[in-house]
Amino acid sequence: MSWTWNKTNGDWWSNALFETRGEAIEEAKGCGEKDFYVGECELIPLRTDVDPDRIMEELDEAYSNDSGCDDYIYEEVSKENIQWFAEKLSELVEEFHEKAEIKSHCFKVISEEHIVL
Structure with a gap:
């Protein structure tokens, strides 16, 4: 699993992925954020099925x-x-x-x- 953070809990999460929840929180804090969301992420697998x-x-x-x-x-x-x-x-x-x-x-x-x- 990966982690990211965002200012809001909307559908668009645009920050980088991190290996741990703590790393995502530290990144948000480093950007001066005091009120934010941290999200657990799942990578979307690449498709390999061909017609x-x-x-x-x-x-x-x-x-x-x-x-x-x-x-x-x-x-x-x-x-x-x-x-x-x-x-x-x-x-x-x-x-x-x-x-x-x-x-x-x-x-x-x-x-x-x-x-x-």
């Missing part, structure tokens, strides 16, 4: 443009193979996130506490 049907449609269209044929080469693909493709795409996106060092930085506040010093 295999959409990719196959794009590949079909590209193949059609390249060949001049209107054949749909993915039309008869079984549900099992589409599921396999979806799983492999998800694994690939996860691997891409790791390689490119892409991490979630968006969060939602799951609990908050009013602090008055």
Whole structure:
């Protein structure tokens, strides 16, 4: 879990994330705040699910443009193979996130506490 602070308890929490509640409180105090909210945060996970049907449609269209044929080469693909493709795409996106060092930085506040010093 992470922590942040805000002047109000509204929907928009724009301050940095901290590892502990105490660090978030110290940051708020360092900014001169005497009346603020501290919130426990949960990072929003990055999505790795990819729609295999959409990719196959794009590949079909590209193949059609390249060949001049209107054949749909993915039309008869079984549900099992589409599921396999979806799983492999998800694994690939996860691997891409790791390689490119892409991490979630968006969060939602799951609990908050009013602090008055």
